[in-house]
Amino acid sequence: MPRVLKWTLPPLALITLVAYVAVAYLIATSITQADRKDLFNTPADYGLSFQEIEFASRLGDVALRGWIIPAEGGLNAEGAQAVVLVHGINSTRTGGDGDITHLASMLVQHGYNVLIFDQRGHGTSDGDHISGGYFERLDVLGAVDALQDRGLALDSIGLLGFSMGAATALLAAADEPGIGALVVDSPYADVSDLIAQETARTTPVPEWAVPIFIPMTQLLASVLYNIDVSALAPENAVASLDYPILVIHSTADERIPTQHGIRVHAAAHPDSELWLVEGVAHVDAFDTYPEEYTERVIVYFAKQLQ
Numbered sequence: 001m002p003r004v005l006k007w008t009l010p011p012l013a014l015i016t017l018v019a020y021v022a023v024a025y026l027i028a029t030s031i032t033q034a035d036r037k038d039l040f041n042t043p044a045d046y047g048l049s050f051q052e053i054e055f056a057s058r059l060g061d062v063a064l065r066g067w068i069i070p071a072e073g074g075l076n077a078e079g080a081q082a083v084v085l086v087h088g089i090n091s092t093r094t095g096g097d098g099d100i101t102h103l104a105s106m107l108v109q110h111g112y113n114v115l116i117f118d119q120r121g122h123g124t125s126d127g128d129h130i131s132g133g134y135f136e137r138l139d140v141l142g143a144v145d146a147l148q149d150r151g152l153a154l155d156s157i158g159l160l161g162f163s164m165g166a167a168t169a170l171l172a173a174a175d176e177p178g179i180g181a182l183v184v185d186s187p188y189a190d191v192s193d194l195i196a197q198e199t200a201r202t203t204p205v206p207e208w209a210v211p212i213f214i215p216m217t218q219l220l221a222s223v224l225y226n227i228d229v230s231a232l233a234p235e236n237a238v239a240s241l242d243y244p245i246l247v248i249h250s251t252a253d254e255r256i257p258t259q260h261g262i263r264v265h266a267a268a269h270p271d272s273e274l275w276l277v278e279g280v281a282h283v284d285a286f287d288t289y290p291e292e293y294t295e296r297v298i299v300y301f302a303k304q305l306q
Helices: 003-030 099-109 136-149 164-175 192-202 207-225 234-240 258-267 290-304
Strands: 051-056 063-069 082-086 113-117 157-162 181-185 246-250 273-277
Touching (some): 051 113, 063 099, 082 099, 136 157, 136 164, 157 164, 164 234, 181 290, 192 207, 246 258, 246 290, 258 273, 273 290
Parallel strands (some): 082 113, 082 157, 181 246, 246 273
Antiparallel strands (some): 051 063
């Protein structure tokens, strides 16, 4: 080997390795960050009373804040049922434009108590990092625990999540199979399939190059943030549920492609429903078709919740 190569190759290898780890670190860090935004509205804008609530994640590491919006008769009424609404990344308990609060008001009008809250790192809840649903699923279970502490039976509680919140709700339901019902609006099927897209959106790394860095990114996510990226696969988790779910996804979704929702539905209980909404943007089905959306959700919850 020529002497110049003998002395040049080790530094080049070291530089390449450092660059590889640095880019993987950038990717791992970028997927744990969220924008903290203000609440858009309150249930009072819909003429509803509500209660402030603070509870701990089932993990016990953060305090979470939200609202309980009681239906007529409240949580202690005979046959009371409740729905936990789970927002997506970079959103809040109200939704980006108040759509979650709006949907909550319609559920309350149909007799459901509703709990909406800010996931960790969002809104007014504690936490500095997000995890794509890995720890957030325990935030959802903290909300379920809070409802049970107020007298509701586990099988009278349903979950409805949006985007990352949909995947989070599904992972939570798989961890707590006694939950009575699950609606997922625009879920991802496996977060690894989205890392390239999300990295290109939030960092200078081009999408085509991201797969090269995935193994190190997964290792760093585990070492630095205790996140098991391989566990973020709702299409695998949903197979453990022994009841039908409702999957909603837009055919024009550019953030989480429609195929993700189709994959989740295909892996779910055979009686599960799939509503493919034509031509609307990511998680815009309710905003576009509020009456039909509410009717489909109410019909599903009426069949599933005890």
